[in-house]
Amino acid sequence: MVLSTWIWILIVVLALIAGVALGFFIARKYMMTYLKKNPPINEQMLRVMMMQMGMKPSQKKINQMMKAMNNQQVK
Numbered sequence: 001m002v003l004s005t006w007i008w009i010l011i012v013v014l015a016l017i018a019g020v021a022l023g024f025f026i027a028r029k030y031m032m033t034y035l036k037k038n039p040p041i042n043e044q045m046l047r048v049m050m051m052q053m054g055m056k057p058s059q060k061k062i063n064q065m066m067k068a069m070n071n072q073q074v075k
Contacts, residue, residue: 046065
């Protein structure tokens, strides 16, 4: 009888751990897909930010910054 109780407790704990791990990976995959489809910043936003900071944004500089952000986001 006591052994049966411990087995059930072990099953519940393992199921809880598996559920948390599975939920984490599903949420991570969902967020990565969402951010890939809807990037947090685009070229137009970057251009406006640079102009607000008093910089004259060239297309080359914007491309460099976008590439740097994309490389950082992938890692």
